[in-house]
Amino acid sequence: GERAAVALTISTVLFEDQKNGFIITFHDISREQELEEMKLDFVSMAAHELRTPLTAIRGYASLLQMQNAKALDAPGKELIKRLVVSSENLGNLIENLLSVSRIERSIFSVDARPVDLVTTVRGVIDNVRQQAYTKKQTITLLLPDGLPVVMADAFRIGQVLLNLVANAVNYTQEGGSITVKAEEKEGFLHISVTDTGRGIPKEAMPKLFTKFFRVSGVLEQGSKGTGLGLYISKSIIEMHKGKIWVESEGVGKGSTFIFALPIAKPEEIAAYQKARVDL
Ligand code: ADP
Numbered sequence: 001g002e003r004a005a006v007a008l009t010i011s012t013v014l015f016e017d018q019k020n021g022f023i024i025t026f027h028d029i030s031r032e033q034e035l036e037e038m039k040l041d042f043v044s045m046a047a048h049e050l051r052t053p054l055t056a057i058r059g060y061a062s063l064l065q066m067q068n069a070k071a072l073d074a075p076g077k078e079l080i081k082r083l084v085v086s087s088e089n090l091g092n093l094i095e096n097l098l099s100v101s102r103i104e105r106s107i108f109s110v111d112a113r114p115v116d117l118v119t120t121v122r123g124v125i126d127n128v129r130q131q132a133y134t135k136k137q138t139i140t141l142l143l144p145d146g147l148p149v150v151m152a153d154a155f156r157i158g159q160v161l162l163n164l165v166a167n168a169v170n171y172t173q174e175g176g177s178i179t180v181k182a183e184e185k186e187g188f189l190h191i192s193v194t195d196t197g198r199g200i201p202k203e204a205m206p207k208l209f210t211k212f213f214r215v216s217g218v219l220e221q222g223s224k225g226t227g228l229g230l231y232i233s234k235s236i237i238e239m240h241k242g243k244i245w246v247e248s249e250g251v252g253k254g255s256t257f258i259f260a261l262p263i264a265k266p267e268e269i270a271a272y273q274k275a276r277v278d279l
Pocket of ligand 1: 163167168171172195197198199200208213214215216224225226227228229230231255
């Protein structure tokens with residue numbers, strides 16, 4: 001009466017009497033699954049435990065920065081700035097690890113409702129404007145009037161777009177340009193982020209949206225990512241029954257990341273509104 005996870009392998013064999021047969025192996029993988037669960041438990045527990053002290057570190061670092069804005073000399077200011085930036089990076093890493101463990105346990109939730117994503121898109125651009133300005137990059141936003149409503153979790157879609165735009169800023173040289181565009185195409189809302197940056201090598205394309213993947217060489221170039229952003233983005237877009245992909249002519253030729261979300265059908269909007277009234 002017990003349940004067990006089994007990996008099944010079937011191979012054909014040719015016997016001596018020239019008859020075909022099969023060898024079927026049933027491999028009990030319960031132990032492997034248990035270990036996988038333990039790994040997820042450990043990652044999520046460790047990430048949770050790190051959150052609280054880190055919140056204190058981030059808080060005090062910001063306070064230190066504000067209170068000493070005038071008193072410190074340039075090197076002192078630089079040290080505190082590094083402290084703030086590093087603790088923010090660590091915070092992002094922890095949140096990403098928590099998201100990955102929720103995705104893998106299928107408890108990552110999206111709360112889809114009819115939304116016009118214009119405010120979300122503008123908010124994301126405002127978030128990265130300062131960073132792009134520091135790198136002398138231009139950001140162009142192409143948002144036509146009357147964009148269709150989609151069934152989406154605006155907060156999660158904002159996370160995806162922020163990841164794509166932050167990547168575009170990070171992986172594009174000083175003085176480059178970034179274009180964010182939204183358009184309606186064949187029943188979908190397409191949102192694309194195009195940059196004039198380093199582009200994606202052909203051999204990296206198939207692995208780009210997998211966990212912890214980073215194009216080789218980015219570490220040496222001093223970039224500090226985790227390789228989790230695109231994996232999480234892909235999971236979020238798929239939870240919305242959408243698609244995400246990349247187009248790039250190759251190294252040095254920039255890249256375009258696009259995601260497409262299905263446009264909300266009138267009956268979906270009506271059903272959502274009815275459910276709210278019923279509540
Ligand atoms: P991270 O940026 O934290 O490393 P991501 O999952 O967001 O993680 O991206 C994975 C990898 O894909 C990056 O490390 C980088 O090598 C490559 N990449 C992502 N976006 C771009 C881009 N716009 N231009 C060039 N390379 C990119």
